[in-house]
Amino acid sequence: MRVPLSWLREYVDLPAGETGRDVAARLVRAGLEVETVEQLGGDLKGPLVVGEVLSIEELAGFKKPIRHCFVNVGDANGTGEPQEIVCGATNFKVGDKVVVVLPGAVLPGPFPIAARQTYGHTSAGMICSARELGMGDDHHGILVLESHLEPGTDAVELLQLVDEVLDIAVTPDRGYCLSMRGVAREAAAAYGLPLADPALLDVPPANAFGYPVKVADPVGCDRFVARTVTGVDPAAPSPIWLQRRLQKSGIRPISLTVDITNYVMLEVGQPLHAYDRSRVDGPILVRRAEDGEILTTLDGVKRKLSTEDLLICDNSGPIGLAGVMGGATTEIVDPVLDPETGEVTGSTEIVIEAAHFDPVSVARTAKRHKLPSEASKRFERGVDPEATRAAAQRAVDLLVLIAGGTAEEGVTDIAAPHPVRTITIAADLPDRVAGTGYGRETVTRRLQEVGCSVIGADVLEVTPPSWRPDLTDPYDLAEEVIRLEGYDNVPARMPNVPPGRGLTEAQRFHRRTGVALAAAGYVEINAYPFLGEAAFDALGLAKDDPRRRTVKLVNPLNDEEPALRTTLLPGLLGALRRNIGRGNTDLALFETGTVFLPKPELSVAPRLSVEHRPTDAELAELDAALPDQPRRVAVALAGERLPSGWWGKGGPAGWADAVEAARTVARAANIELTVRQAQHAPWHPGRCAELLVNGRVVGHAGELHPRVVKALHLPDRTSAMEIDLDALIADGVQKVSGPGVSAYPVATQDVALIVDAAVPAAEVESALRDGAGELLEAIRLFDVFTGEQAGEGKKSLAYNLRFRAVDRTLTADEASAARESAVAAATARTGAVLRGV
Structure with missing residues (x-):
């Protein structure tokens, strides 16, 4: 809402020295959001006056029209002689009153004006357009003023060129501030001053002589006021003060009747609509649309109506979308000048509609037809139903005053009963x-x-x-x-925190996860949790993949992404692609967040009362209606993991780094992670690892499938990992403690085992770990060999075993016994054979 300060002062007697910024500060303190304070005409300097065109000489021989004019500017030039001006516009004639800027003045820009020689003549000033005066973007021709103005009149004051305009972002709960009346009320309260309410008008009571109206849907329309004005002069222009207030408020002047309805809407907050009575066929009817009905709105678009749309109709059918936009068949006819007779024809009988419509109905209609308007913006936020009579009366008074019309005695006022809210x-x-x-x-x-x-x-x-x-x-x-x-x-006081509270173990684990990945070189991102079928197609998911079953939003931000995510990978890989497109080639990203998994049976959440705290049963019912929302963490890598430099060639990121990221997360939970080969989209079938805890699958890691990489425009060998944090700690969060440090030496033993090629290395490692017992400090796979020496269908796995006791130095026999026990366990569980035996 744009609020000119000069207009605001009409309703609140603000102190003379108060600037726009002072008023904005008071309104902000009262809770309004004043975004900017625009200074109009701040760099404008006179003389800027009204001039009368005395003569026009058309100059020939130039590529564009050039006119040599003499203009009467009264005594403003100090001599009283006509002012000589060269002008390129052609929309004015001899006798017209125009705005003249004289040498020495400065127009907005700033643009200083001086006398100069041009086209063989002296141009001592300029005849101005609206845009040159800072009055708007209209630059089609010269601004022609009302004929009764005297030459030499100060145009700065006449056109209200110097002002301050407050731009207020009105929140949905303060719809009343989409009017001068509402903002003035807030300003009056902020300054402790009385309010001159523009809605306090003497309005005649309803009678039986008003324009006939029937409301068939009193829920959708609980108030309808109609007034009629006849004998309106179609040639009457909008006065300068009216046009300027509309322009400062961000509305383009169109014609007198339309300008008046817009002016009253800005002043009182009640949207109005004007009908040409000669084009309305019979009584007005307010009803819901019927199937298959069509309405051509004022913007010239034919719209197929929904049965939920509330309509304004006459005997011919729909003539307007209630609260949104009128129809083309009954619009006010623009005045037309007959060049032969000099007469102006147009709408002379006007029916003014001031109604109150259901906010939800208007909002849905405006969204359904993608037709936001100044009227719908106000109706959907809530309009004062008691202001309809005053708004209609104000419009009638202005039509009578400016256009010479006559107000008919008939007053239509249909009102549904309203219970008093206490x-x-x-x-x-x-x-x-x-x-x-x-x-x-x-x-x-x-x-x-x-x-x-x-x-x-x-x-x-x-x-x-x-x-x-x-x-x-x-x-x-x-x-x-x-x-x-x-x-x-409001005093600032720190709350008293009850003792014994803090982060839960799960919350601490989530924090440790982020810290651990950041310490490993990953950068955290936060992606939007929305996706569509295209994301699943790019990941190569099968049609029956459970990840394609999503929770869809009723009101999505983007129609192409209407669902909540079931995996973190689309958002993470999208961020990877955008960064690569901007020249960041070596990337390691991670994200932690929830995914949304629909439950087999859909239930609707109850609407709870705000008068008391929800009961346990109500909270349980709410939880039952929500989708499952497990927390996950995912990483994505591309480019070099170890950078190249003068020290040598770096190392590319690969599937092993993605697996190591999963181990990093598991270490943060103090949980042992089992890794084995698997096939799972969108990973490469030969470079995909399945992540397990106690035999339970908690995630996957590896290199992405080449088709996925191509579909998402990612670098070759891009790798990713996704793990379910809630499943990872399903058995409870293990407390993390620092590693024990022993003062006794380590005993190192190597072992090489021959196993079938299909046996996972993780299974062999698990057997060695279990067999070695508590003396085993660490185990590491350092070599994998296949070939003739290993045998057909076999592979050799070489492990380094580290043994240490916390209370003594191990003997060689103890270390050897532990090694033999580990080998025996591996032989029994995997069929391993000690290499060289």
Whole structure:
């Protein structure tokens, strides 16, 4: 909402020295979001005056039209003589009143003006367009003023070129601030000044002579006011003050009737619609659309209507989408000049509609037809239903005043009964919420400034005003008191933390996971949790893959990504691709976050009351309606893992680095991870590792499939890992302690075993570890050999075993016995044969 300061002063008598920034600071303190304060005409300097065109000489011989003019500027030039000006515009004639800037002046830009020789003549000034004056983007021709203005009149004041405009970002709960009336109310409260409410007008009562209207859907439309004005002069232009206020508010002037409806909407907050009565066929009917109905809206688009759309109709059918946009068949006809007779034809009989529509219905219709408008923006946030009569009266008064129309005596006012909303609030509730003492008198005064009626002492009965549909419970009222008293006056106190609380073991583990991966050289990212079928196709997932079963959003940010993720890989690989596209070739990324797995049976979450804390049963019902949300961690690597340099060639990232990342996560949980070969999309079938804990699969790691790499435009050999953190610690988080340090020497033993090629190395290692017993400190696979010496279908695995005791030096016999026990266990479980035996 753009709020000109000069217009705001009409409703609140602000101190003379208050600047736009001062007012913005007060409004921000009251809880409004003032984004900018625009200075209009800050670099404008006169003389800038009204001029009358006395003569025009068309100069020939140039590529574009050039006119040599003499203009009467009164005494503004100091001589009273006509001003000689050369101009290239052709939309003005002799006798027109125009805006003239004289030498020595400065136009917005800044653009200084001086007399100069051009096209063989002296041009002592300039005849201005609206854009040159900073009045908008219209640069199609010269700005022609009203004919009654006197030459030499100061145009700066006439056109209100110097002003300040506050740009306010209105939040959805403060729809009343999408009007000068609403912002003025906030300014009046912020300064402690009275408000001149523009909606306080004398309005005649409803009678039987008004334009006939029938409301078939009182839920969708609970208030409809119609007024008629006849004898409107179609040639009457919008006065300068009206056009300037619209321009400063960000609305382009169109025609007098349309400008008036827009002006009243900005002033009072009530959207209006004007119909050409001669084009309306019979009574007006408000109803829901029927199947197959079509409406051509004012933008010229034919729209297929939904049965949920609320319509304004006449005997011919739909003539408008209620609260969104009118129809083309009844729009106000633009004035047309007959060149032969000089007469102007256009709409002369106007029906003004001021109605109150259901916010949800308007919002859904605007979204369904992708047709946001200034009217729908206000209706869907909540409009004051009691302002309809005043808004219609204001529009009628302006049409009578400016266009010479006559207001008909008939007044149509159809209103559905409205129950009175009363909220009971303890007088000390704002004190308890803010942790400070306001007192009953302050609470009552602030609520009355909002527009509430308040009765009572210790317990207050509060009736919110009709323009505040957002005030529904005691805490809304407490917030109003606190914000008007100033959020900066709320004392800052640290909360008392009860003893014995802190992070859970699972939370500590999640933190350790991130720290461990960051220490290993990975960079954390946070991707959007949304995806579509294209992401699954790129990963090469089968049609029946359970990861394709997703939770879909009713209101997605992007129609192509309507589902919540079931895997972290699409977002992680997308971030990898974007970084590579920007020249970062060596990358190691990780992300921790939840995935969303739908439950077999779909249930709907209940709507809980805000009047009390949910019961355990209600909380259980909420949890049952939610999808499963396990926490996972994933990594992605591309490029060099060890950088190249003067010291030599680096090492590329590969599947082994992805597996090691999984081991890093497992070490953070103090859990032993088993790794074995597997096949699982989107990994390469020959370079994919399955990650297990106690025989339970918790994730996968390895090199991505070449088809996936190609589909996602990633470098060759890109590797990734994804592991389920909740499954990893399903048996509980093991407390992590520092490694023990023994003062006794280590005993090292090597062992080489021949096994079948199909036997996983992890299985052999597990057997060796179990057989070696508690003296085994570490085990490492350092060689894998296949060939004739190993035998056909066989492979040789060489392990380094480290033995150490914490209380003594091991003897050679003890180390050898432990080694033999490890080999025996491997032989029994895997059929291994000691190499060389």
